[in-house]
Amino acid sequence: MKGLVVFFTRTGKTRKLAEAMASACGGELEELREVGIHREGIGGWLRAGRDGMRQRTVTIEPAARRAADYDVVFVGSPVWGGNLCPAVRTYLKEAGGDMKRVALFCTMDGKDDGGTFASMRSLVASARVVGELAVRGRDAGDAEALRTRVADWIDDVRRAAGA
Ligand SMILES: Cc1cc2nc3c(=O)[nH]c(=O)nc-3n(C[C@H](O)[C@H](O)[C@H](O)COP(=O)(O)O)c2cc1C
Secondary structure (H helix, E strand, C coil), X not given: CCEEEEECCCCCHHHHHHHHHHHHHCCEEEECCEXXXXXXXXXXXXXXXXXHHCCCCCCECCCCCCHHHCCEEEEEEECECCECCHHXXXXXXXXXXXXXXXXXXXXXXXXCCCCHHHHHXXXXXXXXXXXXXXXXHHHHHCHHHHHHHHHHHHHHHHHHHCC
16 A cells, blocks of 8 residues: 555644554655744644634645555644644645545544544545544554554555555
């Protein structure tokens, strides 16, 4: 399975999950970066929550890899205001139509993804969704437990993808 793991992170938890996935499936990593937006400090935190809830898009740096070149594109976001973050929303709007199969993931502090996966699914309507994984941010800190959980999930994704 040729995998691409695309993600955005503000404080590093979604990156830890993305790295565990890339390592488990031998895939490549693509970190999304916003252009001209500051997410640091209390002002950045408030802006992030508002942008997530209002389902905003932003300008992101151009992706280095083409989604169409991969069997499965893994796409991950932190949950912001019960939804996906603007950088991932923008990426899916721009590249979602090129994806054959998609596996979705998110990290959050609460108990579930809220409306994150539903929104992501609506943005990749032409692709087949072959997995969803929501991980509490604090669980991303336990590297060994995360590795095992992700390895099991990647096996399920491989089977669902038939790749
Ligand atoms: C502005 C903002 C809004 C958030 N909203 C939610 C939320 O609605 N539900 C939730 O469970 N976690 C929420 N969180 C917590 C993050 O989803 C969680 O800390 C996540 O793991 C951070 O990922 P990151 O380290 O990759 O940025 C929010 C965090 C921020 C900064």
